[in-house]
Amino acid sequence: MKPPHRESVLSRAARILQAFSQDEPALTVSEIARRTGLHVATASRLVGELVGHGFLSRDEDRRVRIGVRLWELVVRASPTLSLRDAAMPFMEGVHDVVGHHVQLAVLDGEEVLFLERLSAPRSVINYTRVAGRLPLHASSSGLVLLAHGPAALKDRVLTGELAAYTDATPATPAVLRAVLAEVRRQGYAYCPGYVHDDALGIAAPVRGADGTVAAALSVIVPNDRSAQAIVPVVRTAARGVSRALGAAAAPGTPSA
Amino acid sequence: MKPPHRESVLSRAARILQAFSQDEPALTVSEIARRTGLHVATASRLVGELVGHGFLSRDEDRRVRIGVRLWELVVRASPTLSLRDAAMPFMEGVHDVVGHHVQLAVLDGEEVLFLERLSAPRSVINYTRVAGRLPLHASSSGLVLLAHGPAALKDRVLTGELAAYTDATPATPAVLRAVLAEVRRQGYAYCPGYVHDDALGIAAPVRGADGTVAAALSVIVPNDRSAQAIVPVVRTAARGVSRALGAAAAPGTPSA
The missing domain is CATH 3.30.450.40 (GAF domain)
Incomplete structure (x- = not known):
């Protein structure tokens, strides 16, 4: 009864968010794939979905960042x-x-x-x-x-x-x-x-x-x-x- | 070829994160279910997964908050x-x-x-x-x-x-x-x-x-x-x- 799809999407999303850091706040999809160990096609599709939900955003030069919408959600209800x-x-x-x-x-x-x-x-x-x-x-x-x-x-x-x-x-x-x-x-x-x-x-x-x-x-x-x-x-x-x-x-x- | 499971998990996760605010930084699972329109069982399972990945955390009194780990990921690579x-x-x-x-x-x-x-x-x-x-x-x-x-x-x-x-x-x-x-x-x-x-x-x-x-x-x-x-x-x-x-x-x- 375990839903493997569901677990794996959130787990992969978590890995993608973890790929960003203060020194590297903007990454290309292929950099994300390399850092997370995901296939480029998988990373690309997941990044697309995360952009769609405001978790990530895409620059004009196609580099990806943490989304302002996610920042807002997390900071306004910040645990601290x-x-x-x-x-x-x-x-x-x-x-x-x-x-x-x-x-x-x-x-x-x-x-x-x-x-x-x-x-x-x-x-x-x-x-x-x-x-x-x-x-x-x-x-x-x-x-x-x-x-x-x-x-x-x-x-x-x-x-x-x-x-x-x-x-x-x-x-x-x-x-x-x-x-x-x-x-x-x-x-x-x-x-x-x-x-x-x-x-x-x-x-x-x-x-x-x-x-x-x-x-x-x-x-x-x-x-x-x-x-x-x-x-x-x-x-x-x-x-x-x-x-x-x-x-x-x-x-x-x-x-x- | 569209993966409906994947879309829906991220979409639901986004809805859950949006349920928290500065005035209500801690919610019970049934409050989350009410605010998101998800069934309590679905909300409960997703909250469990989100807690597992550090997106959310659970107090001793079972109330749920934005996770410190998510705060850290988002703020350290903050778009701003x-x-x-x-x-x-x-x-x-x-x-x-x-x-x-x-x-x-x-x-x-x-x-x-x-x-x-x-x-x-x-x-x-x-x-x-x-x-x-x-x-x-x-x-x-x-x-x-x-x-x-x-x-x-x-x-x-x-x-x-x-x-x-x-x-x-x-x-x-x-x-x-x-x-x-x-x-x-x-x-x-x-x-x-x-x-x-x-x-x-x-x-x-x-x-x-x-x-x-x-x-x-x-x-x-x-x-x-x-x-x-x-x-x-x-x-x-x-x-x-x-x-x-x-x-x-x-x-x-x-x-x-």
Whole structure:
């Protein structure tokens, strides 16, 4: 009784949507076929149907993109819109004072997913992007989300591969465990050079109405000692977002 | 040789995605069935498949939302990401100075589609939303996009229904024609009370690398005479975005 046609169309449609990225937002049908492993004729027919339903759109030069109609449907009912709306005024305030990069991130699977980023020209180097991902153990946002995440997730990350981006990345289980304990104890993550030698991340937890950590608010600034002065700015903003989301107390430490 | 199964699955999937909105981002399967006209069993099976592919996700309370994975795919390869990235630093600058609402909009079909909005607490009333729409003839952004849009579009709008939101809305073809001529002549739209008596919109064109108008940058402020002083701020920011997009000259008037 399983309907193979139905499963396969959605599965193929998902593969086609996944072929697009920030670096390659426009593809030809033959590029789509190559990336998805579909026959060109199959890719061509499915792209035609997806264009017909507004999931994709076609340029004058026949290149294909994510459709504005799909963007609209997804963004207007975005699973993270209320979080983003609550955070933006606080993020703008931090960005006015600190400059460089201000970010909002959530846990998704075993990675950090960045929902929003405000950047200034000539800021310090930063690998994050809106709708981009980073591993949990290396980024300040990831360490906040992991420190307050489920025990099973911590176990998986601590026993998995811990890539060392720099000499400072917490890339052994023992070091990562100590960093996570420190993040919980002090109420924020302070990460000099963990992802790039020149950059320093500071992240603080954003709590939802139920008191659990729903997101991380972070800044990326140049890696020098003056960054310490930014910690209270980030913590204050993260508590402001938490209150806007309805979190009762926003405790500074788990025991408070 | 037409594959009816394939067409119908994508068409139904599109209908299901369209059932969600900013006001109702989470729905039960029976609500989805009601909104789409699908049988509950069909809706249930399709929702299951869409959840399986990350298009939708299911809460602990069994309510269904747009999936974070779909959000990620669509936003990271967003058809408007480069426009939004170019505009955000300028929009933040305007927002610092003007407060209230700063917006970025594009033409989609016969409507304005809002890509981004920065708002402040206690701002003047504003009907726009991110990924929301307004008709072209009533909003300052729409008037800029229509004034610089294709002649065929102008004809359709001028001969179509022109809803009057207030006594000030340009809701007759003669008045709208005069307003559009003025927008082209002066290089911006100035719209006191067109959508709501208390609000005033100011919009200026953003030009892409090919020199055509790609978007409108706008502010919504209280409807009083002090708004006139904001016009140069909006025009300067819109030209800044145009230059960031690679527009050569950003002329003040079409004849320049």
